[in-house]
Structure formats: C-alpha cells, structure tokens
Amino acid sequence: MPASALPVRTNADTQAIARILLIDDNRSNLELMREILIGEDRSAAHNLESLEAALFGDKPAARAPLPRFTVEHCEDGREGRDLLASALAAGRPYAVAFVDMRMPGGWDGLQTIEALWQVDADLQVVICSAYDDHSWEQIVDRLGCLDNLLFLRKPFDPIEVLQLATALSEKWRLQRARQNQLAELHQHVAERTRHLQQALDQRLRVERELLHLSTHDALTGLANRPLFMDRLEQAMILAQRQERQLLIAFIDLDRFKQFNDRLGRQLGDQLLQMVAQRMSACLRESDTLARLGGDEFALLLPDTKHAKDAMSALTRLLGRLAEPFSLAGEELSLTCSLGCSIYPDDGADGEDLLRYATAAAYRAKELGRNTIQAYNPELHARLQERQLLESALHRALENNEFELYYQPQIDLRSGRLSGLEALLRWHHPQLGDISPARFIPIAEDNGLIHQIGEWTLYSACRQLLAWQQQGIALPRVALNLSAKQAAQPGLDALISRCLKDTGIDPCYLELELTETASMDDPEHIIPLMQRLRKLGINLAIDDFGTGYSNLSYLQLFPVGKLKLDGSFVRGITSDAGSMAIIDAVIALAHRLGLKVVAEMAETEAQVIQLAAHGCDQVQGYYFSPPLPAAKLEPLLRAGAAALPTPAGDDGAKRVLILDDEQHVTSAIRRAFRHEHFEVLTANNAAQAFDLLARHRVGVVLSDQRMPDMNGNRFLNQVRMLYPETVRILFTGYTDFQSIREAINLGAAHQLIDKPWNNGELQQLISQGLEQYAQNRQQQNGANG
Ligand SMILES: Nc1nc2c(ncn2[C@@H]2O[C@@H]3COP(=O)(O)O[C@H]4[C@@H](O)[C@H](n5cnc6c(=O)[nH]c(N)nc65)O[C@@H]4COP(=O)(O)O[C@H]3[C@H]2O)c(=O)[nH]1
Numbered sequence: 001m002p003a004s005a006l007p008v009r010t011n012a013d014t015q016a017i018a019r020i021l022l023i024d025d026n027r028s029n030l031e032l033m034r035e036i037l038i039g040e041d042r043s044a045a046h047n048l049e050s051l052e053a054a055l056f057g058d059k060p061a062a063r064a065p066l067p068r069f070t071v072e073h074c075e076d077g078r079e080g081r082d083l084l085a086s087a088l089a090a091g092r093p094y095a096v097a098f099v100d101m102r103m104p105g106g107w108d109g110l111q112t113i114e115a116l117w118q119v120d121a122d123l124q125v126v127i128c129s130a131y132d133d134h135s136w137e138q139i140v141d142r143l144g145c146l147d148n149l150l151f152l153r154k155p156f157d158p159i160e161v162l163q164l165a166t167a168l169s170e171k172w173r174l175q176r177a178r179q180n181q182l183a184e185l186h187q188h189v190a191e192r193t194r195h196l197q198q199a200l201d202q203r204l205r206v207e208r209e210l211l212h213l214s215t216h217d218a219l220t221g222l223a224n225r226p227l228f229m230d231r232l233e234q235a236m237i238l239a240q241r242q243e244r245q246l247l248i249a250f251i252d253l254d255r256f257k258q259f260n261d262r263l264g265r266q267l268g269d270q271l272l273q274m275v276a277q278r279m280s281a282c283l284r285e286s287d288t289l290a291r292l293g294g295d296e297f298a299l300l301l302p303d304t305k306h307a308k309d310a311m312s313a314l315t316r317l318l319g320r321l322a323e324p325f326s327l328a329g330e331e332l333s334l335t336c337s338l339g340c341s342i343y344p345d346d347g348a349d350g351e352d353l354l355r356y357a358t359a360a361a362y363r364a365k366e367l368g369r370n371t372i373q374a375y376n377p378e379l380h381a382r383l384q385e386r387q388l389l390e391s392a393l394h395r396a397l398e399n400n401e402f403e404l405y406y407q408p409q410i411d412l413r414s415g416r417l418s419g420l421e422a423l424l425r426w427h428h429p430q431l432g433d434i435s436p437a438r439f440i441p442i443a444e445d446n447g448l449i450h451q452i453g454e455w456t457l458y459s460a461c462r463q464l465l466a467w468q469q470q471g472i473a474l475p476r477v478a479l480n481l482s483a484k485q486a487a488q489p490g491l492d493a494l495i496s497r498c499l500k501d502t503g504i505d506p507c508y509l510e511l512e513l514t515e516t517a518s519m520d521d522p523e524h525i526i527p528l529m530q531r532l533r534k535l536g537i538n539l540a541i542d543d544f545g546t547g548y549s550n551l552s553y554l555q556l557f558p559v560g561k562l563k564l565d566g567s568f569v570r571g572i573t574s575d576a577g578s579m580a581i582i583d584a585v586i587a588l589a590h591r592l593g594l595k596v597v598a599e600m601a602e603t604e605a606q607v608i609q610l611a612a613h614g615c616d617q618v619q620g621y622y623f624s625p626p627l628p629a630a631k632l633e634p635l636l637r638a639g640a641a642a643l644p645t646p647a648g649d650d651g652a653k654r655v656l657i658l659d660d661e662q663h664v665t666s667a668i669r670r671a672f673r674h675e676h677f678e679v680l681t682a683n684n685a686a687q688a689f690d691l692l693a694r695h696r697v698g699v700v701l702s703d704q705r706m707p708d709m710n711g712n713r714f715l716n717q718v719r720m721l722y723p724e725t726v727r728i729l730f731t732g733y734t735d736f737q738s739i740r741e742a743i744n745l746g747a748a749h750q751l752i753d754k755p756w757n758n759g760e761l762q763q764l765i766s767q768g769l770e771q772y773a774q775n776r777q778q779q780n781g782a783n784g
Contacts, residue, residue, distance in 0.1 A: 018169030019092060022073035023080035023112060024100035024128065029154075030073045033098060036158040037069045037165055069165060077103060077112030085119045094123060095172035096165055098152070101129035110134070110142050113149070122175060123148065124168035130154035148172075217291040219269055220276035228290035228298050232350040235302040236343055246343040247310035249299040250357035251279070251317075254335045254369040256295035261523050267328055274325050275334065282320050283313070298354060314338055314372050322370060335370035337361050346375050359383045390442050392428055397451055401427055404459050405626035406477070408635055409597055409619040412611040415643040417635065419476040419510065421619060422460045423626045424452070444484040453485045454494060461502040461509070463629050472636045478510040478540060483517035487524065492531045499535070506536035512563065514542045522553050533558040540597070545585055554592060562589045564615070566600025572613075573605045574689040576720030579613070586614050604644040605693030612646070644694075651696025651725075652773050653677045655765055658688040658714065659703040659730065668701075671758045677769060685709040692722060698772035699765050701728040701752075704738045712738060715747035724775035726768035730754050 020037055024030050072087075072094075074080050080097065087094055097116055101109035113125050125148060127139065136151060143149060148171075150164055215227035223231065232248065239246050253275065260268035272295065279289055279297065288300040299317075301310040318338055324331040339360025341353045356375040359382070364373035373379075396402060406420040426434045443449040460477050468474055485491065499506055511532060518525050518541055529539055540561035541554075545568055564585055571578025582598075589596045598610045601620035610618055623641050624632075635641065647654075655677050657668045665681035672679050680695065682688035685708050691697070700718050704711035715727040729748035731738060742748040749771070750764050 017068050017070050018095040018165070018173065019070045019072070019087065020165055020169070021080060021083060021087075021094040021097040022071060023075070023077060023097060023103070024073070025075045025103040025106070026100065027075070029100065029128075030075070033161060034071045034073065036161045037071045039068070039162070069169065075103070076105075077107030077109075077115060080112055081115040081119055084116055084123065088120050093120060095169040096124045096126065098126045098128055098161075098165075101127055101134065110139065113143060117143075122172065122179075124172045125149050126152045126164050126168065128152045128154055128156065220273055220291050222276050222280070222297070223288055223290040225290060225292050225298075228288060228292070228300065229350050229354075231288045231302075232300055232353070235300060236348070236350065239302065239343060244302075245304050245310075245345065247299075247301040247304050247314075247340055248343065248353045248357045249301070249314055249338055249340040250354065250361040251297040251299060252337050252361050252365065253295035254337055254365070255520065256334070258520060259332060259334065260295075261521065263328065271325060271327055271332065271334070274327065275321065278320055278325075279317060282316055298357070311340075311372070311374075314340060318370065318372060337364040337369050338372045339364055339375065340372065341375040346380075356380070356383070359386075385438075386442060388431075389434065389439055390446060392431065393426075393439055393443060393446070393448055396426055396428070397448075397455060399429075401429070402452070402455060402459075403427060403628065404456065404463065405628055406463075406632050407619055407626035408475075408624050408632070408641070409478075409617045410623050410641050410643070411617055412607070412615055412643065414640070416640045417475050417638075418617050419478055420632070421478045421480075421512070421626070422456065423480075424456055425626075440482060444482050447484075449482055449484050450488055453481070453488075454498075457495065457498050458502070461498055461504045464504050464508055465502050466629075467636065472633070473639055474508050475636065476508055476510050476538065478512050480542065481511045481513050481517075483514070483520065486513055486517055486528060487521070491528065492535065495532065495537065496535060507538070510538040510540055510561075512540045512542040515544050515546060518557060519553060522556070526553075526556050529558050545581055551588070554588075559594065561595045561597055564596055564598040566620075569598045569600050569606055569610065569620070570602075572609045573603075573693040573721075574686065574717060576717055579609075579721055582610070582615070583613055590614070603690060605690040607644050608646045609693045611643070647695045649696065650776060651698045652769060652776065654680065654695060654697045655699045655701065655769070656680045656682065656688060656691055656697045657701045658682045658685065658706075658711075660684060660706040660708075661703070664703070668761070672762065672765075675762065675765075677765065685714050688714065689717075689721075692718065692725075697722070697725055699726045699728065699768035701730065701761075701765070703730045703754075704742075710738070712741050712745055712747045715742070716745050719745075719747060724772060724779055726750075726771045726775070728752060728764055728768060730756070 022030050022033050024033070072083060074083055077099075080099070084094060084097070097113075099109045099112050099116070103109065103112070106112075107115065109127050109129065113127070116123055116125065127149065129151070130153070139149075139151070148168075150168065152160065152164060215224060215230075216222065217224045232246075235246050238244075256268075256271075259271060263271065272291075276289070276291065276297075279299075283289055283299070283301075284303060286303045288302075290298045290300075292298050299314075301313060304310045318336065322333070322335050324333050326332075339357045339362065341347065341356035341360065343353055346356050347353050356379070359379050360373040360375040363379055363382075364371045367373065403425045404422045405425050406422055408417055409419040409421065410416070411418040424436045424440075426436070426439055428434055440449065443452050456479060460479055464474060464477055488494075495509075498504075499509070513525065513529075532539060538561075539557070539559040540563055541557065541559050542563045543565045544562040546565045562585060564582060568578045568582050568585075572582055586596050595616040596614075597617040597619060598606075598615045599619045601607050601610060601618045601622050603622060606620075607618055607622050624635065653676060655672075657665050657679060658681075659665050659668075660683055662683055665683060669679045669681055677698070680691050680697065682691055685706065688700075688702070692700070700715065702711040702714050702718075706714075711729050715729060718725055718727055727748045728750040729738075729742050729752070731742075731751055731753055739751060742751065750768065752761060752764060
C-alpha cells in the first residue's frame with residue numbers, strides 16, 4: 001500500500017521534531033508504532049508519574065516534555081528508500097527508521113537497510129524482528145559493526161520503542177549538530193585560509209612590486225644601479241669560473257639636455273623611454289641594460305666569449321640609436337657616446353669597471369660624440385690624476401692656493417690696452433702649478449666651480465678696486481664663465497651682490513662664455529645674457545669658431561665681442577683655410593656690429609696679419625703672457641703697447657728664396673746682392689711664412705724637396721694666401737712627377753732646374769717682379 005493510503009499525521013512543530021520513518025509490511029504494526037511515537041496515550045504515563053510523586057512525597061518534578069515525532073511510513077523497502085531520498089532532497093531528512101526484518105514480496109529488512117544507508121549514511125536504524133531468523137552476528141556480518149543500528153524484538157514494549165526513538169533521534173540530532181558544527185568549522189577554516197591566502201598573495205604582490213621598484217627604474221622599467229651592480233658582481237663570479245670576459249659599457253646620450261629643454265619634461269621622458277626600448281630591442285635576454293639616472297645608461301654583456309664580439313654589439317647599438325626618433329610630429333636625431341671596460345683585463349672590482357667605462361664615455365664625448373671609446377692605460381692615468389686633483393681641489397680654496405693672473409688685450413689700431421683677461425692659477429704646494437684646463441673641468445663635475453667662480457669674481461673686482469685706488473686707468477677685466485657656472489641659479493644675483501660689495505662699476509666687467517656653452521643651451525643662455533646686460537655687464541663669446549654655431553643665434557646674443565679661437569690664429573700665416581675662417585669671422589662680426597679679439601697671438605707675423613685682416617684686438621704671448629697683478633702695473637700705467645709695423649713698401653723689389661740647404665740660399669743671396677731687388681732667405685717653410693706675413697714679397701722661389709713641406713705644397717699655400725705674388729719652383733732633378741703636380745695645382749708660375757744658372761735665374765726673377773707689379777696694379781684697379 002502506498003504511503004499516502006494511511007493518513008500521515010505530522011506534528012505542527014515540524015522543525016524541532018525528529019522525523020521517523022516506519023517500514024513494515026504489517027499495517028497493524030505500523031499503526032501501533034505510529035501511535036506509540038506520536039503518542040495520544042502518553043498523557044496517561046504522565047499522570048502515572050504525577051501519582052507516584054504524590055504517593056512517595058516527591059514533588060511532581062518539572063517534567064521535561066515527552067519527545068514527539070513526525071512519523072511517516074510505508075510497507076516496502078523500495079518505497080522506504082524513495083521516501084528517504086525525497087525527504088533528504090527536500091532538506092527534511094529522517095532521523096530514525098524502524099525497519100521490519102521480514103517483508104515477504106519485497107526487500108527484506110537487511111536489503112532495505114543497505115539501500116537506505118546508500119541514500120543517507122546518517123540514518124539511525126532500528127531493525128524490528130519477531131523471529132530469530134538472523135542472529136546479531138549475521139546482521140553485523142552483513143551490515144558491519146555500526147553504531148547507528150539497534151535491534152528491537154517483537155512484540156515490542158512501547159517504552160522501548162519510545163526510548164529507542166528518543167535516544168537515536170537525539171543521537172542523530174547531536175551527530176547532525178556536530179556535523180554542522182564541523183562543516184561550519186571547516187567553512188570557517190576554509191574562509192579564514194582563503195582570507196589569509198588573499199592577504200598573503202597581496203603581501204607577496206606588494207613585496208614583489210616593492211622589490212621591482214627598488215631594483216628598477218620607474219620611468220623606463222630598466223634595471224637600476226643597485227641591480228646592475230648586483231648582476232655585475234654575479235657575472236664576474238661566473239666569468240671567473242668559466243674563464244670568460246665581460247664587457248661593461250656606459251652610455252651617455254649626446255645633447256639630451258637640449259632636447260629635454262626644448263621638448264619639455266613629458267616628451268623628454270617619452271624620448272628616454274623610446275631610447276630604452278630601442279636599446280633593449282637590440283640586446284640579448286642575458287644582457288643587462290640599466291638606467292643609472294638622467295640620460296645615463298649602463299650595459300653588461302655577460303655572454304661574451306671574447307670582448308671583441310661584444311664590441312660589434314656596441315657598434316650595432318650606436319648605429320640603431322643614431323636612427324631618427326619620431327616624437328610629437330618631429331624627427332629627432334639623437335646620438336650617444338659610449339665607453340666600455342672589460343673584466344678581467346681592466347679590473348676586478350665592479351665599481352671600478354663602471355667608473356672606467358664612464359671615463360671612457362666622457363673621453364668619447366671629448367673626441368666628438370657618437371662614438372665608442374674603450375678604456376685604456378692612458379685613460380687610467382688620466383683617471384688617477386683626476387682623482388688626485390679632485391681631492392686636492394677641495395682644499396685649494398681653504399689653503400689659499402688660487403691666484404688670478406691677468407693677460408692684456410691690445411687694440412690693433414692704436415696699440416692701447418683695451419682690456420685684461422683674468423686667468424685662474426692654482427699653485428699646489430706639492431704638485432706645482434696646475435693648468436685651469438686640467439682642473440676647471442673637474443671643478444665643473446664636482447660642483448666646486450661655483451665656489452671657485454665666486455672667489456674669482458670677488459678677487460677680480462677687488463683687484464680692479466685696488467688699481468682704481470692707485471690711480472691706474474681702469475681697463476676692462478674679462479672673466480671666464482664655464483657652462484656649469486652659467487647654469488647656476490642665482491648667478492646674476494651673485495654678480496650684483498659682488499658689484500655692490502666692491503663698488504665696482506659693471507661696465508668694467510666682461511664675462512666670456514664659450515661658443516659651445518652658449519650654443520648648447522641657448523634657451524637658458526639668452527635670457528641670462530639679457531639679465532647680465534641689464535646689470536651693465538659686457539659679454540663676449542669665447543673660442544669662437546670651434547663649436548657648432550647656429551649663426552642665427554648670434555644675433556640674439558647681446559654680446560659685444562667674439563673671441564677668435566687660438567687654433568685659427570696659429571694657422572693665419574701658413575694655412576689658407578685658417579685665414580679664410582678668420583676673414584669670414586671678422587666680416588660676420590663687423591656686419592653684426594661686434595668686435596673681434598684674437599687670442600694666442602704669439603708672433604709679430606701673426607699680429608701683423610691679424611691687423612691686416614681687420615681684427616680689432618689681440619691677446620697673446622706676443623704682447624704679454626698672463627701675469628700676476630703686480631707685474632702688470634708698468635703696462636697698466638703706460639696704457640699701451642708697441643704694435644709691430646709691417647714693411648711699408650709694396651714688395652715689388654723683394655724676393656724670397658726658400659731652400660732647406662743653407663749653402664743654396666747663401667749662394668743666391670751673394671749672387672744677387674748688387675741687384676735692384678732685396679733677397680730674403682728662409683731654410684724652412686715656417687720661416688718663409690713668417691717673412692711673407694711681415695713683408696710684402698713680389699717673387700717667391702722655393703725648392704721642391706724639403707723635409708717639412710715640399711715646394712709644391714708651400715707654393716700652393718702662398719698662392720692662396722698672397723695671390724699676387726709670383727711663384728717659381730726649383731726642381732733639383734728631372735722630377736716629372738713634381739713638375740706635373742706643380743702645373744696641375746697651379747702652384748708655380750715658373751720652373752727652374754738645379755743646379756741653376758744665375759743669369760737665367762736673374763732673368764726669371766726680374767720677369768716675375770714685373771708680373772707682380774702688373775698683378776698689384778690690376779688688384780688696385782679692381783679695388784677701386
Ligand atoms: N699657447 C698660447 N696660449 C696662450 C697665449 N696667450 C694666452 N694663452 C693661454 O690661452 C688660454 C686662453 O684662455 P681661454 O681660452 O679662456 O681658456 C681658459 C679658460 O677656458 C679656463 N679658465 C682659466 N681661468 C678660468 C676661470 O677663472 N674660470 C673659468 N671658468 N675658466 C677659466 O681655462 C682655460 C685655459 O686657461 P690658461 O691655461 O690660463 O690658458 C689661457 C692662456 O694662458 C699664447 O700666446 N699662446
């Protein structure tokens with residue numbers, strides 16, 4: 001009969017009440033059981049207890065309420081299993097099942113119990129049996145020794161049924177509660193574990209990020225200096241074991257500051273990122289590229305069998321970097337200077353190796369940028385000297401080891417003293433006098449230049465004041481300003497303060513900024529120059545002609561002077577190229593209303609030529625070396641120097657003979673001593689150029705074979721420097737090669753064989769002088 005055939009009586013308080021399933025094929029058994037368990041007659045038991053309490057004098061105990069059950073039943077094992085399954089699925093599991101042992105026509109009790117436990121292993125089971133058809137041992141054998149199985153012998157005592165139901169349902173409840181607690185505990189533990197895991201993950205992530213931040217450069221994502229040094233140390237250990245070499249490179253971007261200033265910080269950063277990406281792209285996984293700061297990078301190539309292989313990687317890097325970068329609609333050409341050192345050849349200390357590579361990169365910069373320079377012993381010596389000077393420099397100011405020397409500048413028209421250049425001298429007690437060319441760059445690097453500059457400024461102004469107080473007419477004093485000094489914030493304030501402190505009129509002060517410093521950073525320099533001009537200070541551009549001038553800037557610089565670099569002055573008498581540059585600079589400066597000062601003029605010939613080419617002022621050993629203030633006093637009081645005077649005639653009666661053999665020049669001089677022309681002689685090209693610079697000469701006769709410069713080359717320079725002068729070449733042998741060259745170059749007008757015939761030579765010279773006179777006339781005519 002289906003379960004629904006008997007009305008299912010359920011108690012109202014279903015949640016707190018244990019659910020019991022009865023499975024028995026005997027309906028009257030079911031009825032009886034149900035009644036016992038739901039229990040209308042249990043009030044009688046209660047009354048009985050009350051009566052006992054009255055009789056034996058006990059107070060009727062405050063009785064715990066009798067357990068009540070929700071009972072459902074069925075008459076067949078399969079049905080019981082299904083009921084159990086659907087109750088479980090509905091979340092209303094049975095606590096106890098009373099199962100009849102014998103149920104003919106269906107599953108017997110044991111089979112039923114097995115099926116029930118397959119559905120719900122927690123179910124407490126009571127086997128009800130009236131027969132001894134299964135011993136307890138047999139039951140245990142079949143079902144196992146389990147604590148959720150009890151045996152009830154029929155006919156059963158209602159109390160026994162109730163006790164079994166109560167105890168087992170309580171046990172079931174406790175077991176469930178424990179299971180729930182355990183599940184909760186598991187859940188709690190799982191949750192807690194999950195939280196801890198999350199916290200741990202988070203912490204690991206933060207730690208990883210922190211580690212990355214502390215070992216990487218935030219802008220480019222490249223390794224930073226500490227990580228680079230660490231990798232270098234590791235690589236050195238490995239390289240030592242494997243007897244390999246390592247290459248360490250220092251990379252400095254050329255003129256990055258200019259780009260950064262022009263593009264602005266944000267685009268400058270972007271450019272650095274692009275540079276980093278491009279460099280990384282041409283390196284191997286095993287290489288380490290690091291950004292040390294600013295525009296400086298370091299590279300470690302550990303996978304190097306031979307350092308030479310690595311050099312080709314560096315060349316590739318240099319080439320890739322030189323390709324233009326597209327940024328903000330512009331094509332930017334950026335190059336780099338690269339220095340490298342090799343482990344173990346150059347050293348065994350990581351810091352040293354990086355320092356050597358850095359020194360080599362700076363050397364590469366000096367050599368003209370966009371190039372690679374390997375560390376070498378010469379650089380090593382320079383570095384050691386640098387270290388020595390650097391530590392000595394720190395004490396130089398305190399120990400009063402500096403002194404200012406002054407070198408006069410002379411006006412080439414009047415010979416008057418037009419100014420003085422103050423030049424710093426360092427007298428070191430042990431190392432002797434040290435050139436500013438050696439220590440100024442060091443002072444620029446370590447920042448001492450600012451203190452040194454301040455000292456120089458105050459010293460020069462105080463000296464000017466002292467001269468003023470001695471009644472000496474004040475010349476203008478020029479001071480050098482290095483690029484770092486010019487970049488120093490508050491420079492104009494310092495100068496104003498110094499002028500105020502010393503009471504010097506700013507018109508007596510001139511500041512010289514090199515062409516390179518001015519052109520490197522015009523956006524900063526132009527406003528600075530304007531502020532200095534406002535203060536009344538004069539400005540000059542130093543070493544003009546050696547840098548990469550953007551000539552259009554020249555109009556924007558509020559300067560009054562260009563200082564022509566000494567290298568051109570040195571070549572003025574002998575090198576047509578130097579002369580051409582000097583001419584061009586003078587013409588340019590004059591068109592812009594600027595004066596030109598030539599520095600390092602050492603010879604009379606140079607001074608004469610500079611004057612002849614329209615240079616305004618000159619400075620150099622020819623007039624005076626830089627001197628201490630006291631030694632300059634005679635010149636300052638005189639206020640002028642004697643200018644050299646070129647021979648006044650036009651050279652139409654002058655001949656210059658150049659031959660390295662003195663007996664040749666002497667013989668010619670003797671032969672023509674009574675002639676109508678004067679004979680000058682020289683035994684080397686330098687002497688000859690010097691004579692030509694100081695005298696006009698109508699005819700030049702040069703030997704072809706000379707050790708310092710052959711005749712063709714000499715005459716060719718003469719052709720370019722003094723085009724009107726007539727040139728004759730002595731060819732000692734039948735030297736067709738030199739004859740052909742002389743003709744091709746147009747170096748010589750005439751050729752004459754050695755040994756020569758005096759009559760023939762005299763005739764050639766006379767013709768030459770006539771030709772020269774005609775050239776001069778034409779020239780004068782052309783000049784109007
Ligand atoms: N061969 C030759 N040399 C001559 C002749 N006449 C002068 N000189 C030298 O040429 C250099 C000219 O100075 P500079 O180009 O400004 O070049 C200077 C300047 O750039 C820097 N310097 C010197 N004093 C200072 C200073 O007080 N501050 C700064 N920032 N730099 C300075 O050091 C450089 C070298 O200075 P010095 O060794 O004094 O070298 C000076 C000077 O002594 C000559 O006829 N022949």
